[in-house]
Amino acid sequence: MVIERQQLSASVKDVAAAAGVSLGTVSNVLNRPDRVAAATREKVEHAMAELGFVRNESARSLRAGRTRSLAYVMLDAGNPFFTDVAQGIEHAAEGAELSLFLCNSDSRATREATHLEHLEQQRVQGILITPVDPDSPALDAIARRGTPLVIVDRIRKGGAFCSVAVDDVLGGRLAVEHLIDRGHRRVAFVGGPLSIGQVADRYEGARLAWSTAGLPEDDLTLVAGESLTVASGRSAGERLAGIPSARRPTAAFCANDLIALGLLQQATTAGLRVPEQLAIVGYDDIEFAAAAAVPLTSVRQPRQELGRAAADLVLDEASNEAHHHQQVVFTPELVARASTLG
Amino acid sequence: MVIERQQLSASVKDVAAAAGVSLGTVSNVLNRPDRVAAATREKVEHAMAELGFVRNESARSLRAGRTRSLAYVMLDAGNPFFTDVAQGIEHAAEGAELSLFLCNSDSRATREATHLEHLEQQRVQGILITPVDPDSPALDAIARRGTPLVIVDRIRKGGAFCSVAVDDVLGGRLAVEHLIDRGHRRVAFVGGPLSIGQVADRYEGARLAWSTAGLPEDDLTLVAGESLTVASGRSAGERLAGIPSARRPTAAFCANDLIALGLLQQATTAGLRVPEQLAIVGYDDIEFAAAAAVPLTSVRQPRQELGRAAADLVLDEASNEAHHHQQVVFTPELVARASTLG
DNA sequence: TTGTACGCGTTATCAT
DNA sequence: ATGATAACGCGTACAA
DSSP: OOOOOOSSOOOHHHHHHHHTSOHHHHHHHHHOGGGSOHHHHHHHHHHHHHHTOOOOHHHHHHHHSSOSEEEEEESOTTSHHHHHHHHHHHHHHHHTTOEEEEEEOTTOHHHHHHHHHHHHHHTOSEEEEOOSOTTOHHHHHHHHHTOOEEEESSOOTTOSSEEEEEOHHHHHHHHHHHHHHTTOOSEEEEESOTTSHHHHHHHHHHHHHHHHTTOOGGGEEEEEOSSSSHHHHHHHHHHHHTSOTTTSOSEEEESSHHHHHHHHHHHHHTTOOTTTTOEEEEEEOOHHHHHSSSOOEEEEOOHHHHHHHHHHHHHHHHHOTTOOOOEEEEOOEEEOOHHHHO | OOOOOOSSOOOHHHHHHHHTSOHHHHHHHHHOGGGSOHHHHHHHHHHHHHHTOOOOHHHHHHHHSSOSEEEEEESOTTSHHHHHHHHHHHHHHHHTTOEEEEEEOTTOHHHHHHHHHHHHHHTOSEEEEOOSOTTOHHHHHHHHHTOOEEEESSOOTTOSSEEEEEOHHHHHHHHHHHHHHTTOOSEEEEESOTTSHHHHHHHHHHHHHHHHTTOOGGGEEEEEOSSSSHHHHHHHHHHHHTSOTTTSOSEEEESSHHHHHHHHHHHHHTTOOTTTTOEEEEEEOOHHHHHSSSOOEEEEOOHHHHHHHHHHHHHHHHHOTTOOOOEEEEOOEEEOOHHHHO
16 A cells, blocks of 8 residues: 655645535535535545645634734743743643643743744734843833733733732742751852842842841852853852851852752762751752752742743733733742751 | 734735835835835835734745744653753754744643644644654654654654654663673663553663573563653652562662652662662753762763754755655663762 | 735635 | 635735
């Protein structure tokens, strides 16, 4: 048997010809099967199978003026935090019978812009995005031109769109309050560039907790890294391990779990015992945090809920005339594990 | 200033009217800017900005008969292995000026089917997929109907499509040969269901190495789990830790790194020292493998290259008349770390 | 250099 | 119950 690959996909017109009916009847079989006689319908369905007919979504959405899809532009597909958020969105999309397209900007503004341009041209029903820069006017332009857009994991006050986030200042406070409770009096904040909003907020929360406890400002050290990655955590670990123990912070609060994992590894390699000589708190509570050989204390964010809430908002904006923009802020929670509980 | 949200997106026709030129001229500005006088072009571009004109991709691809996008249907977006593969694909897509849509089947055949149906209707230029079941006839049907399709991380011999994979049998052999070299004579294979091809192949490689070394068959134990997850690794750890030390395997070869990380954590919790009492080899060499507090020996696969090769094949099939289906098999490599090197 | 007319595949409306 | 036809927005050949 030879399997032929069909060269050009058949259209409703071809199906109609093959079945010996009119074009309108084929359309009825597809969209209002009840209005067509059983015998006719069968003939048409047979022809469709025979010809390998596949509906053309471009034509459909051109006609309909809207597509049946949603998109999420991720900041970093390699970070489990964002894939969990995506999963929450996926569930919502599935419920609404929409396709979800995931795009990865990989923290690059140019790639993000390209994705956004394509998505806008595709006329997706809505765009969810964790942006490289939440204040970029490009986002406003998209909303102004009519595509519902929701910012995920960042708050944009007074903007032309909804946003869903977690209270990062509070998260930072929880982390450092926990360390202070455990008796730490020299703490390092290990984070990516403060230009990243999430990082800046978590640092602010940390300093708030610190000053509220009346501790000397200088004893909360800032160890700035270039990015929120495992590699960045490792190099921070080297720097910390290099400090004489009398002056070395006894605990580190990391801006996310990737950094914390890198720090944990490097610190252990350098001979520091965790948490006896260095306690570590991460952020996000990704699955790998609990799976680390010294399970990581971390600040948990409701990741899937974040995604679902964002999707619900964008769907509401897409379909509800009376939609009102809103800023949703979830509350984080500290999960204490061995890396601080020695 | 009040920012109006435009209700309906403007078409080329609207732009033409606003600019006081004909529709064809607007089209020329878009597609052959050189054929239009500078002054006219400027007028048109001004009108476009004014009206917030966005090209309608549905109309474009309906006219063109093809879209400008590619899709990758992932088996598990939460597994870093697949996000790395996706990144390789993304680079290739970027180079070809195509959008890449990521879809996640989450190991569910129904969700996968839905995604495939949508993608086929979208007329994407090609579909890359790590399928739930590589032998599903649904895949053949898609290829037969004309959408180029490439299987990623599985080989399908004699099929109507290309496939790109890594030699999992060899990978399994490398892992177990390494353990034998290190003196282990009782080894456990910890894996998801053998119905997953990757798992079955790695197990086969393990047994091959074992019998080649002339070791008694019974001393290579199979510890079957339900899935390739951290949680599954943990429960395997409980089972191993429960075995009296005289009979307990001295090493475990895990079907992937997620399992290995779970196993590592649980074994440590149960008081087993790694690698002295239990050596561990993972598979995939995801970033977190090296970052584990006992860095994991693992079998590395060229993840990004896998994605890039698959994308190149699908693009070739989409554009090259003389395309010939091929099966590409990459070679894995063992990365030895502390979890076996005690 | 600019304008006009047609077709891409689908769907909805109207007429038969 | 079924068939004919217009419209969605764009690109392009062809005419002016």
